[in-house]
Amino acid sequence: MIEVRGLTKRFGSQTVLEGIDLRIERGESLVIMGRSGCGKSVLLKHLIGLLQPDEGSVIVDGQDITRMDERRLLEVRRKFGMLFQSAALFDSLSVAENVAFAFRNRRDLTPGEIARRVAEALELVDLPGIENKRPAELSGGMRKRVGLARAIVYRPEILLYDEPTSGLDPIVSDSIDQLIIRIRDHLRVTSVVVTHDMRSARRVGHRAALLHEKRIYAVGPTEAIFASTDPVIRRFIDGVSDPKHPDF
């Protein structure tokens, strides 16, 4: 579904990603893990064409999106839904207006059809009937669910999650993970989940990739990565710093 080939990204003199190769199969969920600031969000933004690589390419469903013009890129982006780290809801809009945001320019859908699709998306994230609430009235976990409803309302083929469980307690995190799994299986979407929540990674990922020092250090079935004895992978998974190199 997505293929990244030899992707290198620099910001000024800082190289953030170097020679990244990654394949994401249709219908699978891939977890991308790595230290804070290692470039996970930057990689995610390349998958949807929000950033352009300095070298290499990104192929989505057979189409090279690198250096694609904005009009064709918009077409490709319709395949994607994205759940941002902060859920990114508009506080001045109701839940229904937030969830329906992607439909604001669609003349082919009646208000009744939009309301039905919004209700269906809210149902799928276990928040039926909260259309008229405001984001400020919701807990952090509920806001994430509304963000997820907004991401799935137009039935994307690929869902990108940027830290879906950050800032949530373990119980709410588990419920978000269960939703990610349910949506993946129910809507048959390809999922890419950026996280440094190890429990969440283990629950939702068919495969896991560890980004380290600008490269994909390891990628494989999640259980194999978690069972690895490689010292870099172990330190990351067990959350143990290296006394000789506290920053690594």
Ligand SMILES: Nc1ncnc2c1ncn2[C@@H]1O[C@H](COP(=O)(O)OP(=O)(O)OP(=O)(O)O)[C@@H](O)[C@H]1O
């Ligand atoms: N638009 C930008 N302009 C300049 N530098 C940027 C830009 N976006 C990201 N960076 C830099 O790229 C590096 C990687 O950032 P990124 O947000 O991808 O990290 P991350 O792995 O997602 O971190 P975290 O886990 O803390 O969210 C950082 O050093 C950041 O400052």
